[in-house]
Amino acid sequence: MNVSVVVFTSDLRLYDHPPLRAALDGRRSVVPLFVRDAAVDRAGFAAPNRLAFLADCLRDLDEGLRERGGRLVVRSGDTVEEVCRVAAETDADEVHLAAEASAFAQRRERRLRHALEAEGRRLHVHDAVTTAVPPGAVTPASTDHFAVFTPYFRHWSRQALRRPLAAPRAVPVPDGAVSEPLPSRDGLSGLSPALAPGGESEGRARLAAWLRSGAEAYADRHDDLAGDATSRLSPHLHFGTLSPVEVVHRARRAGGPGAEAFVRQLAWRDFHRQVLAARPTAAHADYRTRGDRWRWGPAAAADAEAWRQGRTGHPIVDAAMRQLLHEGWLHNRGRLLAASFLTKTLYIDWRVGAEHFLRWLVDGDLANNQLNWQWVAGTGTDTRPHRVLSPLAQARRYDPDGAYVLRWVPELADAADAAGATRAAVHEPWKLPERVRSASGYPDPIVDLAEGLARFRRARGLD
Numbered sequence: 001m002n003v004s005v006v007v008f009t010s011d012l013r014l015y016d017h018p019p020l021r022a023a024l025d026g027r028r029s030v031v032p033l034f035v036r037d038a039a040v041d042r043a044g045f046a047a048p049n050r051l052a053f054l055a056d057c058l059r060d061l062d063e064g065l066r067e068r069g070g071r072l073v074v075r076s077g078d079t080v081e082e083v084c085r086v087a088a089e090t091d092a093d094e095v096h097l098a099a100e101a102s103a104f105a106q107r108r109e110r111r112l113r114h115a116l117e118a119e120g121r122r123l124h125v126h127d128a129v130t131t132a133v134p135p136g137a138v139t140p141a142s143t144d145h146f147a148v149f150t151p152y153f154r155h156w157s158r159q160a161l162r163r164p165l166a167a168p169r170a171v172p173v174p175d176g177a178v179s180e181p182l183p184s185r186d187g188l189s190g191l192s193p194a195l196a197p198g199g200e201s202e203g204r205a206r207l208a209a210w211l212r213s214g215a216e217a218y219a220d221r222h223d224d225l226a227g228d229a230t231s232r233l234s235p236h237l238h239f240g241t242l243s244p245v246e247v248v249h250r251a252r253r254a255g256g257p258g259a260e261a262f263v264r265q266l267a268w269r270d271f272h273r274q275v276l277a278a279r280p281t282a283a284h285a286d287y288r289t290r291g292d293r294w295r296w297g298p299a300a301a302a303d304a305e306a307w308r309q310g311r312t313g314h315p316i317v318d319a320a321m322r323q324l325l326h327e328g329w330l331h332n333r334g335r336l337l338a339a340s341f342l343t344k345t346l347y348i349d350w351r352v353g354a355e356h357f358l359r360w361l362v363d364g365d366l367a368n369n370q371l372n373w374q375w376v377a378g379t380g381t382d383t384r385p386h387r388v389l390s391p392l393a394q395a396r397r398y399d400p401d402g403a404y405v406l407r408w409v410p411e412l413a414d415a416a417d418a419a420g421a422t423r424a425a426v427h428e429p430w431k432l433p434e435r436v437r438s439a440s441g442y443p444d445p446i447v448d449l450a451e452g453l454a455r456f457r458r459a460r461g462l463d
């Protein structure tokens, strides 16, 4: 029987997995392979929260394969070398891999193709595995990618998606494929205490529950910070324990304004991937430079550290930053206002913030993280690059009764009670009596909002 190697990367699932399906066609036996790539660790992407989630995903994938008569083969090292080694050990004549957008993934694909062809083996790369609509599938007439979301979304919505595939019934794995032990959560330190569990089973259960009882209200409630009414599917989409094609199909089938608004967000994910695939440098360099000369030096470093710790003295920002540390996940509205505060109110380089988010986010993703940071900083694809989100206005709008702030900054609850103030007063602790404020231990604001705004406008040459 001919042997194929299926290289799992950001597609850690058995349902709707085109590379696995193609490899199994013709009753071939397959080697389901995951390589823990040393270059990913060296580049600083192996954050503890994501390593823990990844360990859950690999364990679940292995269990799913064992139920089908197979098992997962895990190796560590350089992906290209390990894939070639496994292919040689098992006498595989072809390798299947999902296409991905980053410069690292594109380089890996080229190197792998070259190395396999030199040994007389074929590489098959599959689109629409890690995205619903692949980068490059829709383009404007004049250039290679869309730089504005709205027209992209119009084209994206008209694309016919392939039909989702069932999970295979059997996965025959040849004997010769030797595996290292599966990675585990044991021994990982620096994890968020309330980190979500990973794995395809978990992802599918979450998706089913979301479509049953969450998506319907999404259009109205997705921005309610305390309501926590978004899907929380982002880590599953990042690790590919859910297929974006399947998620879009199932959401469309569920129908209604909530599901429609949810599908629109999934299009944002593909949008950022097509930008990154066309402009890989946007992971690190301004997509559209505004000539910023960001603050740096000791005062900026102290401000950035207060931001990281959730001790800026602006409660809604601090609540968001504390949620990030505690859960390794953050509500989109929290990401937006915390990023705007760092890049605009404090006028600190978006890369400083993006790095901290990548250290903690379980869904931390080069395309989504870096390009959303650039969007907020005004160096990316936002058509209103100089907009500044006022933390206070955001707090009043998206946390009107202070419930979100009180969840993450509990010391302000006592302060508000002691002052006989309403719960909504927690958004402006500087108005509470000095005695109550200092007893709470909550810091004074590190920046005056009006001064921060004026500094930003001067820096961008707007005034």
Ligand SMILES: Cc1cc2nc3c(=O)[nH]c(=O)nc-3n(C[C@H](O)[C@H](O)[C@H](O)COP(=O)(O)OP(=O)(O)OC[C@H]3O[C@@H](n4cnc5c(N)ncnc54)[C@H](O)[C@@H]3O)c2cc1C
Binding pocket: 222, 230, 231, 232, 233, 234, 235, 237, 238, 262, 265, 266, 267, 268, 269, 270, 272, 330, 331, 332, 333, 335, 336, 339, 357, 361, 363, 364, 365, 366, 368, 369, 370, 372, 373, 376
């Ligand atoms: C500064 C900043 C950094 C971000 N970093 C990341 C990141 O590293 N990884 C990540 O997956 N998302 C990132 N986002 C986008 C967004 O905040 C998260 O995808 C979302 O909060 C995840 O929660 P959810 O799954 O409940 O989303 P839902 O609201 O339920 O949306 C469904 C899915 O749509 C996608 N999506 C939603 N909003 C966006 C968006 N603005 N851009 C791209 N895709 C989106 C996600 O895959 C999400 O799971 C970032 C946003 C900002 C402003």
